[in-house]
Amino acid sequence: MKYIRYSRYTGEPADSVDLEELIKRLGDFFLQSGFESQYYGVSEFDPDKTMEALRQAILRALAEGDLLPEDLLEQLTKEGSPQSDKELRDLIDRLIQRMMEEGYINGPPPQVTAPPEKAPRGHLGEGRDAQNQARFEITDKTIDFLGFRTLKELLGSLGKSSFGRHDTRELSTGVESGGISRKYEFGDTLNLDISSTLFNAVRREGAKVPIVLDYPDLMVHQCEYQSSCATVLMLDCSHSMILYGEDRFTPAKRVALALSHLIRTQYPGDSLHLVLFHDSAEEVPLGELARVQVGPYYTNTREGLRLAQRILSQQKKDMRQIVMITDGKPSALTLEDGRIYKNAFGLDPLVVTQTLEEVAKCRKSGIMINTFMLASDYSLVHFVQKVAEICRGKAYFTTPYTLGQYLLMDYMSKKTRHIH
Helix, strand or coil: CCCCCCCCCCCCHHHCCCCCHHHHHHHHHCCCCCCCCCEEEEEEEECCCEHHHHHHHHHHHHHHCCCCHHHHHHHHCCCHHHHHHHHHHHHHHHHHHHHHCCCCCCEEEEECCCCCCCCCCCCCHHHHHHHHEEEEECCHHHHHHHHHHHHHHHHHHHHCCCCCCCCEEEECCCCCCCCCEEECCCCCCEECCCHHHHHHHHHHCCCCCCCCCCCCCCEEEEEEEEECEEEEEEEEEEHHHHCCCCCCCCHHHHHHHHHHHHHHCCCCCCCEEEEECCCCCCCCCCHHHHHHCCCCCCCCCCHHHHHHHHHHHCCCCEEEEEEECCCCCCCCCCCCCCEHHHHHHHCCHHHHHHHHHHHHHHHHHHHHEEEECCCCCCHHHHHHHHHHHHCCCCEEEECCCCCCHHHHHHHCCCCCCCCC
16 A cells, blocks of 8 residues: 655745845945955956855855754755755755845846747857856845944944934924923924913913913923934045955945934934045945945045035035045045046145145035044044044044944934034
C-alpha cells in the first residue's frame, strides 16, 4: 500500500530574513560615493549599480550573521557544492524579488527583442551576463528608511528619545499651554481658557443663567513661541572628500538624510535645501542625494554660499541658516565672466578674500553659518574660525564618525533667535 508522508511547511528561507535589517546593512552599498572604486575597481562599486553587484553585497550582508540560521548559512556557503551554489543564488534572487515587491528598489525595465524571424542566424542570446549587468535603482522609500535608521542611531548615541520644535523665549497663543492666560487680541489663536473666560463673565454680570459672554471676557492660553527655520545644507563634494584613505562623503550623506527625516517628521514648518559645491555649485533635490558621487576636484565655497543665499532669500522663516560640511580650504572662484579660477596650492589670497566677503554678506542678510570641518590643518582651522567670527556662527572640528552627533545636537539646540 502506498503511503504519503506529510511534513510541516516551513516556508522559503528568504521569507524569514528581516528585510529592514538587510536594507540597513546594505546602506553603505546604496550610498557609496566613489571611495571604494579607487581600491576595488568600478565593477562592484559602480554608481550605476548592477544586479550582480547587489547580489555580492547581499552575500556579504548574509555572511555577517544573524539574518539566517547558522546551520543553514553554513550549508549554503559550503565550497565546492553545485547544489549549495544554486540554492544560495536562488535565495539571493528571492531576497531581491522581495525588495522589489516591498518598494525598496526598482528592477531593470522589461527588454524588447526582435522577433525570431528578424534575428540574425546563429546569434546567441545574451544569457545571464546581460542579467548580471542589468541596472537597478533605489527608491525614495529606501532613502527615507536609511535616513530614519541613521537618525535613530544618532539620537540613541546622544541619549535622547524625543524632541520638540525650535523653542524661543517669546510667548504666544497656541495649542499647548505653558504660561498664564491673557486677554484675547485680534490675530491670536483662539485657544480659550474656559475657566478664566467664564469667571470674567460671571464677575461682570453676576451669577445667573444663561451666562452672557462679551468680547472683553475672552481669555486665551499662552504657550512658548515656536519659531520656524530655513536651512541650506552645503556639502563639499570635491575629490578630497574621498582621498587620503578615508571616505568622508558617505557619512556626510547619511547625516543629510537623517536631518531631512528629522525636519520632515519633527519640524514640519521648517525647510531644508541641499547645495553641492565643487568647481562650481548646484542645488540638488534631497531625493537624489543617495545617488550623488564626488567630483569635480576643486572647492568653490564662495559659489556655494552665493547659491545658498539666493535660496534662503525666498524663504519667509524666523531663522535662516547655512550648515556647511567641508574638509578643505576654498580653492576655486567663479569670475565675473563665468570662468573658474583655480588654485589648489595653499590659501590663495584672492579666493579667501572673496569667500570671506560672501560670508559678510550672509551676516548682513541675517543668515547664520555653522561650519563642520572634517580636517585639522592649522590653516584650515584658522579659515573656519574666521568664518564663524564674521557671521557669529559656530565652528565644529569633527570627524566623519562623530559628524552626525555634532550636527544634530546643534540643530536641535537652536532654540532662540539670539545666542546668549
